[in-house]
Amino acid sequence: MVPPNCHLKIIKNRNYKYLRLRFKDFSTLLLTAPKHISEKECLNFLQDNKEWIATQINFQSQITYTLLEEKIFLFGEWIDFKDTSIQKLWQEFISTTTPSLTIKTKLQEFYQKELHSYIQLSLQHWCSLMNLYPSQITYGKSIRQLGCCYSKSHKIRFSLKLSLIPKALIDSVVIHELAHIKYPHHQKEFWDLVLTYDKNPKNIHLWFRKNHSFNLYLYKRIFKN
Ligand SMILES: [Zn+2]
Numbered sequence: 001m002v003p004p005n006c007h008l009k010i011i012k013n014r015n016y017k018y019l020r021l022r023f024k025d026f027s028t029l030l031l032t033a034p035k036h037i038s039e040k041e042c043l044n045f046l047q048d049n050k051e052w053i054a055t056q057i058n059f060q061s062q063i064t065y066t067l068l069e070e071k072i073f074l075f076g077e078w079i080d081f082k083d084t085s086i087q088k089l090w091q092e093f094i095s096t097t098t099p100s101l102t103i104k105t106k107l108q109e110f111y112q113k114e115l116h117s118y119i120q121l122s123l124q125h126w127c128s129l130m131n132l133y134p135s136q137i138t139y140g141k142s143i144r145q146l147g148c149c150y151s152k153s154h155k156i157r158f159s160l161k162l163s164l165i166p167k168a169l170i171d172s173v174v175i176h177e178l179a180h181i182k183y184p185h186h187q188k189e190f191w192d193l194v195l196t197y198d199k200n201p202k203n204i205h206l207w208f209r210k211n212h213s214f215n216l217y218l219y220k221r222i223f224k225n
Contacts, residue, residue, distance in 0.1 A: 002029055002046065003057055010042055019045045023056060023097045059217045063094045073218060074114060076166035076211070086110055093222075107222055108160070112139055115163040115170075122167075122174045130197060132178045141223050143216070146204075147177040151184035161219050165211075169204045176201065 002008045007028050014035040019042070024030040033042055046053070063073075071078040072090040081087055093099045093107055119137065127133050134149070134156040142148070142159040149156045156177045162170050175198045183190035194201055208215070 002053070006057070008046075012037065021045070021049055021052070023060070025097050029053065055213060056217075059214055060097070062214065063218070066094070073164065074111075075118070076164065076169070076207075099221075101225060104222065104225060111163040111222065112160055115139070115158070115160060118167060118170060119158060119162075119174065122171050126171070126174050126178055126197065130175070130178050130193075132181045134178070134181060143219065147173045149177045149180035149184070151180070154181050160223055161215075164215055164219055164222075165204075165207065169207055172198050172201055172204050 005027060008031065009024065009028055010031045010033065012033050012035050016032050016034045019031065019033045019037060021029065021031050031042055031046065033045075066072070066078055069078070070080065070087060072081045072086065073079075074081070081090075089103060089106055089110070092103050099107075116139070123134075123137070134154055136153070136155040138155065138157045139160055140148075140157050141161075142157075143161065146159050146162055146165075147156060158173070158177075162173060175194055179190055179193045179197075182193060191201075
């Protein structure tokens with residue numbers, strides 16, 4: 001269950017409460033376990049998590065491949081990014097499973113800047129069409145909530161996760177949150193308003209159904225410190 005070019009390291013310590021698996025680097029799978037856990041229990045744990053291991057290896061090979069291709073992942077696709085400082089940053093980021101905090105912070109700033117530029121364009125377009133204007137825009141790191149509109153203040157907070165999804169779907173989130181300025185619920189009037197501007201608000205769910213796990217993998221690697 002451990003891939004051929006991967007080395008398994010088991011560390012037992014009485015301070016560990018649970019069995020836990022993670023990749024220390026691309027070729028070392030680390031299993032930490034409480035002291036009393038037997039070798040057999042460790043192997044059973046590996047067996048139970050073999051799909052997780054395979055998925056992680058698959059994602060890692062997807063992103064290491066781009067080292068050769070000199071592409072970075074932005075707005076739902078691998079793109080050629082001509083800025084050499086960003087390319088260098090991305091390469092440093094993906095050549096290890098545990099990038100330094102400095103690299104992550106710089107990369108997060110880059111993603112926030114890219115997202116903000118697009119959100120500005122999208123808002124310019126949709127605010128005037130819908131005649132709804134947020135009082136303020138902020139960014140957060142929520143995994144579950146892509147956007148959130150505060151009903152009293154009409155502030156909108158967008159998740160930085162949007163920087164990893166296609167621009168057309170960001171528009172869906174923008175329309176959804178702007179509609180909340182008028183209707184702070186999900187009842188019929190709300191959806192009627194959304195549907196006036198977004199013919200297919202379900203596309204985002206369809207996209208996530210297909211791309212959820214890779215997207216989440218990348219999101220956590222970039223945005224969770
Ligand atoms: Zn909503």
